[in-house]
Amino acid sequence: MKLQTTHYHFNLLKDTERLSAFYEAIKNKGENPNINKKLALDLGCGSGILSIFASEYYEKIQAIDLDPKTIKCAEENTKNFNNIQIINADTTQHEFESTPDLIICEMLDTALIEEEEVLTFNQIHNKIKSYTEIIPYGIINKIEPVCMEDNIIMYEDLESQPKYNIIGESVIYDIIRFKDYINPVFDKTISFYITKNSIFNGVKITTYTLLNQKLICGPTPMLNPELIIPLPKELDAHQGETININLSYTMGKGLESIKINLI
Incomplete structure (x- = not known):
């Protein structure tokens, strides 16, 4: 075709x-x-x-x-x-x-930050009935602490390959189902368990798409490529310790809405 x-x-x-x-x-x-x-x-x-x-x-x-x-x-x-x-x-x-x-x-993108998927579903929410089928069904967001080389927000896609090392355990920090009304403002404290001694200066967000309740699609070059975000300052991280951050953004309002603070 x-x-x-x-x-x-x-x-x-x-x-x-x-x-x-x-x-x-x-x-x-x-x-x-x-x-x-x-x-x-x-x-x-x-x-x-x-x-x-x-x-x-x-x-x-x-x-x-x-x-x-x-x-x-x-x-x-x-x-x-x-x-x-x-x-x-x-x-x-x-x-x-x-x-x-x-x-x-x-209208998907990583953590639904750039595109207007959430704003669209909230607009049509009153028309969604119990029998209404939705594709995709929802998303799962995962975050990891990293030591990154560059100090800018970058997607890991065909055009850019940011250099970083993962330094702690991953955390599933948000699960969204599109049949539900979704608050576009995300604000949450997240705890990382550090697995190696390193500089902690960024996070990596990975979004998995639930096409239905059984079919999951991971990141692809044009579907939710991983997002690498620098912290406002770097921190010496040590194996075995727990580090807390506060992550906030507004879905549909772009990368400039992202804020990360060390706690």
């Missing part, structure tokens, strides 16, 4: 691990005879590829995106699919008229 895309969405399509994970999740819902399949929403639809996956199973798909260039590509890519409706709108402001049987929303 040849699709028209923006440069960004072309890179998304090249990430076959990400794409195949969403395909399997959509297929799993579509082949389930026990769920309704009248209306699916594809929020932040991009090229429209996930709507195309869903079109085989659902009577109608409403695919929504804000960017006009992206919408043109989606319209071209789905023009031969009579059950896909393309809508140019802001998903965080859009008034959703009907209760969907399925919501697909791949």
Whole structure:
């Protein structure tokens, strides 16, 4: 299948691990005879590829995106699919008229800090019923203490490979289920058990995507690459000790909202 895309969405399509994970999740819902399949929403639809996956199973798909260039590509890519409706709108402001049987929303990024996944789901929260299926189901966030070489926030992706060493045990610090109303403001004290003598000057956040309750996708180049964040000051860390930090950020408001303090 040849699709028209923006440069960004072309890179998304090249990430076959990400794409195949969403395909399997959509297929799993579509082949389930026990769920309704009248209306699916594809929020932040991009090229429209996930709507195309869903079109085989659902009577109608409403695919929504804000960017006009992206919408043109989606319209071209789905023009031969009579059950896909393309809508140019802001998903965080859009008034959703009907209760969907399925919501697909791949507006994901590490810890949901940069993208508007949480703001979108909170906007549509009153339309989510007990029978509404959601892809992805949720996320799991893990954090680790590190000794990092650079003093800037960096993603570990195809374009950058930050140098660091993990110096302590990992901590699962947040689990989010998208059916729930989510407070976008995260603020929590986290304790690290240090496993080696080192300078402690950063943390690494890893996000795992729960496509459904059984299918988990780890970080890929275009799906939640690991995020390395420097501390405001460095600290001598010793094997066997516990160090506490306070981590806060606002989901959907960008990396500049991140604050870390040693306690």
